[in-house]
Amino acid sequence: MFTAMLGEAWHAMGANRLRTFLTMLGMVIGVSAVVLMMAIGQGAEAAVKRSISAMGSNLFVVLSGPPTAGGARSATGNAPSLNVKDANAAAELDGVIGVAPVTMGKAQIVFGSNNWNTDIIGTTPSYLDIRGWSLSDGYAFSESDLRSATRVALIGKTIAQNIFGDNIDPIGKTIRIKQSPFVVLGVLDSKGQTLDGRDQDDTIIVPLTTAQRKLFGNQLPGSVRQIMVQAESDNTMTMVEEGLNSLLNQRHNIREGAESDFSVRNLTAIANSAAETTRTMSLLLGAIASVSLLVGGIGIMNIMLVSVTERTREIGIRMAIGARQRDILLQFLLEAIVISIVGCLIGIAIGVGGAIMVNTITKAEIIISVNSVAIAFGVAASIGVFFGFYPARKAARLNPIEALRYQ
């Protein structure tokens, strides 16, 4: 019975191929748009998530300043108000699992006939843990390198490529930073770009003490530009932030209500808001695509209504020879469902194909999840049922006599 009806639905669709195709087209466009938009949106989301985890999780950065000189404020990070002792004290706070004082500057580096200008980060070995940064080659410097301020360096991928090229193994080679010789201990894993497009691999990491004493000099001994602090978990973030503020205010003798000479920034929150933005974008894209799915559904309803009117006489004949209301209902409903499901399958194929094409052309990341395809399929099938039901019910409720007389 059911297979016979399915056959009839197929038959009816074949009877007016152009119309069936055009009806289906609405569904095809809607579904392929949803699949494609979801693939692009989820891809963007994943890319953002990856750059967040590249940054390290649950991070704060404490910046020195803003200093005030004669009423004019200069940029944060410029005044040497933070020092290593602040960092050590911060490490003792509840909920803090890692602290890395950081000083930084720009310097010219030279190897053989190549030279390069890059960011130098002077920090402690814990920096790599906090940032979740591992080495692709070699090994990291140790606490003893830090104590004795040895001239060792970890270089980023971009540096390795630009001053060593592909053929020279950088490990153990000596490069010159601001004329001083540094031995390359390791090459950092590639981290890609930050959210604002800065190349994180264009960096050299050296021991904090080395940077302070041998590269950048120091206004005050032990002072650092910033302190990176990692909280234990997402839940302890607020506690750690309050702890940092009160600790540093106390250490810097800042009175209540007075302006601090440092600022605590929640990097994770900033990154999360970027992730939130992409999520909103992909939701928006999905929503716009869904509108075309809705339009496709209305197209199906429109055509099914025309079809019911056109086939009124046929419905009358079927009723006269014993079709029940639910037989007629099922027949037209099946037709709508078959149209939307076939349209949906074609749409999925086009959407996936389009996503792959976008990936090949723009190199943008795409993710085609089983979920998004399943959702598109489910929604399309329910649209078939939803928009097919009214015309089918109209057909089923026809009066047999009037249907038979219909010309």
Add this chain to the structure above:
Amino acid sequence: MQNSVIEVHQLYKDYQTAAGPFPVLKDVNLSIENGDYVAIMGHSGSGKSTFMNILGCLDKPSKGEYILDGHPVANMEQNAVAQVRNKTIGFVFQGFNLLARSSLLDNVALPLVYAGVDKAERHARAKLLLEKVGLAKYLNSRPNQISGGQQQRVAIARALVNKPRLILADEPTGNLDSTTSEEIMALFAELNQDGITIVLVTHEADIAEHASRQVRFLDGRIVQDTRTKEIGMTTTQPISEAI
């Protein structure tokens, strides 16, 4: 077995018009016995087609009782009525009413789809009946590829496919020439001899003569009811010769 297949008591039917209810059937009483062959005659507008539609459970009377095969139709629920149309009654229309897009085989087999018969048996029974009405060669043709007389024979095959006890034919020869009409009437006569009750609407006297009993409608009432042959006594040449 029930002696009368159709019992109609004090049947009224009004149509709602802009000028108020318009009576089409007024106090119709009729009883048709099992195996009878009845011609219902009358001018157009006499109410004979409306009466036929009520007999076929396609339309409902405004008032009165219609008992089909011992069951009052008014008490039946919709699905039961659909089943009556499917199994108890076979319909033959003036305009044939075949499905243009389907093959003759599928057209004849269609009632069996609604009866829930499986595909192999549907096709076997439909094929047998198409052979019986002399159209074995055209199983896969479409209705528009054969003549009107042939189409009406397909319609009769379709009416018979679910082995009904009753055939209702509304002007079955109205669209056919006289030779073809004779062939169709011969087919009906043979069916009647097989024990199927036939009710036939016509306005042509010579067609009505084939029946055993003639009932004449005028202005919504039965004005004449004549029996010309005993039940089961219809005689005509065998169908094989007619075709």
